[in-house]
Amino acid sequence: MTPRLEDARILMYSHDTFGLGHLRRCREIAHALVEAYRGLSVMIISGTTIAGAFDYRVRVDFVKIPSVIKLRNGEYQSMAQHTSLEDTLTIRRAIIRQTAETFRPDIFITDKEPMGLHGEIEETLIYLKSQGTRLVLGLRDVMDAPELLAPEWERKDVLRKLEAYYDRIWVYGPEGFHDPLAGLDVSPLVRGRMRYTGFLRRSIQWADTPASRPAEGYVLVTTGGGGDGADLFRAVFAAHRMDPGLDRTVAVLGPYLPARERAELLADAATLPHVEVIEFDNRFEDLVAGASGVVGMGGYNTFCEILSFDRPALIVPRTQPRLEQAIRAERAAELGLTRMMPAEEAADTARLVAALRALPDAPRPSQSVAATEAGFLRLDGQTRIAEDVGNWLLNPGHTILRAVQS
Incomplete structure (x- = not known):
């Protein structure tokens, strides 16, 4: 009762x-x-x-x-x-x-x-x-x-x-x-x-699926609210220009991405056939659930969603104005929950291409023996x-x- x-x-x-x-x-x-x-x-x-x-x-x-x-x-x-x-x-x-x-x-x-x-x-x-x-x-x-x-x-x-x-x-x-x-x-x-x-x-809370929802099987790129996420989007888009054969990507810009950078990224994405841009989605859990892999900065909510839907993930954390994301990403990588790439490495387009190609087949969080035994995935x-x-x-x-x- x-x-x-x-x-x-x-x-x-x-x-x-x-x-x-x-x-x-x-x-x-x-x-x-x-x-x-x-x-x-x-x-x-x-x-x-x-x-x-x-x-x-x-x-x-x-x-x-x-x-x-x-x-x-x-x-x-x-x-x-x-x-x-x-x-x-x-x-x-x-x-x-x-x-x-x-x-x-x-x-x-x-x-x-x-x-x-x-x-x-x-x-x-x-x-x-x-x-x-x-x-x-x-x-x-x-x-x-x-x-x-x-x-x-x-x-x-x-x-x-x-x-x-x-x-x-x-x-x-x-x-x-x-x-x-x-x-x-x-x-x-x-x-x-x-x-x-x-x-x-996190879970999918609504039974109905909007008709505009992307078909499953994409790599999801997210920076949360987006206020400091432009560099990560630029890096991923550059990877698609270098390697047009990369998996389909859905990039969620977030509501706080500055207008100038938003316009620049929308124009850039329009030239990339395998990149779809969503400016904001209030049911973000649906997008994580449908992804074959997640690229993000490692904020708390994104990390919980990666664990909840058991998605392989590549984390590129920010280091300003706080080190929170970097600390979480390092600990998660240490446990084998996610992979981590410092921002300066993600700026190397060839390295990022290789990481994006490997992402869908990377280990899922549930495959981490250390995290499972410690009870971190409950x-x-x-x-x-x-x-x-x-x-x-x-x-x-x-x-x-x-x-x-x-």
Whole structure:
């Protein structure tokens, strides 16, 4: 029987300044939770400009806050042309606080950024803690290199605030794959609040297949949101010019690819008979499921999709402004889950041609003995998250919810 929670509410915060990873991760978790518990509602606060382009299950909704973009140098700027970053952040803080006061969540889940963009959720965290809301921080399996993350968090006083505010820290990966807080001076109290959930499994959620969906058997090239993906697309297109016999390729540019580079790549692809370009697809899982191989930069969501659909993959990670993708790609290659090619090697067209030719016949993640024996391919993140939520909200001592079986 599916447990029922009477008027249970979860609020999620996704700061969304670069790409789609944060919102897509929050959406996956939200969908899993409303499927696990009838009567539960989830609201996602998101700054992405295209939050409304995705489908959401019943009892999952979102609040859009003004968008801020993270530049390649790590700085931020408002997406509103005539609004300063300071004014934009003031508006965002007010909406976040008002949403929390009105929605009255039982659980508040923060994705990746403990205090939010420029500390924008700290005031809300203090308020919700005073109301008895359970506060949860969700971290990727890999955050960044310790030498980069440690000074950033020290400057923001994050470790002390983690201990003061958060009741639980979910790590969205399996224990032993990677420690996202390696090299940081983490207190035993904070360590004790950490739970490795495992990776988040992805699946095809809709039975109908759009008529425009490419026929199966292509190599899929993706850079997530696309904001920093132009070089990888250029390299793959150059490989097709050198070797017109390469397998059919579907390239998904992403919504954040800059307009000038988008126009350039569309014009280039039009001259390549075996290259099909899709600018954006809100059901990306379908595309991964139909691919014979995946070429990507190794962001968290793409990596989970590669594992979930068991596709051979070539990862060409970025190294700016964070080393997250490179660290994940190196660890995955070490385990035999995917292959890795540094960006400077991918720029060597002959080497990339050889890698693309070999990709469809490369080992799949499920063939990694080391990863299988370690349990890294169980992909049970949503199940463990739902267990925590159930333990918190179905217990008799909870003062807001009335749990019944139906």
